[in-house]
Amino acid sequence: MNGRWEALRAVWETAFVLQELIEYLDTHPADTQALSAYRQARDAHEAAKDDYVEHYGPLCAENVPDGAVWGWVAQPWPWEMEA
């Protein structure tokens, strides 16, 4: 459970940086420093998501791992205490 929480924390943190940069770039589209930060944040977020999905299950219904049963509905939803 702790390993999963740590992996999820990495998804949260990298997603937050990315979200901030996306909204900032909308109003500062020519800021080269922000563009370079965006590229780094995007790669870090992709890596965090890949790590989570590989070990703990799907984040999107479009990349559910192969299995005998439909893995999308097997785990707690984000609002549940068990999530």
Place this chain on the structure above:
Amino acid sequence: MWTYERRLQFPVKIRNTDARAAKIIISQLGGPDGELAASMRYLNQRYAMPYRNVSGVLTDIGTEELAHLEMVSAIIYQLTRDLSMDEIREQGFADYFVDHTLGIYPVSASGVPFSATYFQSKGDPITDLAEDMAAEQKARTTYDNILRLVDDPDILEPIRFLREREIVHFQRFGEALRTVQENLDSRNFYAFNPAFDTDRLEN
């Protein structure tokens, strides 16, 4: 279109139930300055916005507001899970319970159901962005008031996160408004509506 990502934008894990707190916080779901109004406001305003970067701000912030809606709903859900009939009566939750049991329904703290009259889509960029900036401040004040009324750290953390987002979005909408004004006649911003009087646009 949208794709669902199976995580909250920020963690919500509330160990102790509290129906009283839930009834206050639900205003940020279905109340006049809540997240449902915020997301619908920005996502509806996008289409008449004649500047692509401003439509980008409305799309990206409008999408983030949907994630805030989910966070507020998760807070309400966790605060009211497994309530006993005694707790429902003693914590002042009977009036909500009679109509919705423990289902999540968008109402204000005083019980008024959500209404589209909480927001505008006026089809005029200055008007819409001025409304958006005011909306962010109104939501920030509501979160400030929630922070005054609640003392459980499990609730305070996600509420503080949501409050911070209002401040950042106010900043982004201010920048968007400046973009709009830079495209208008600096001697008279109100000479024409760039979303409607397109024959008057010089560039």
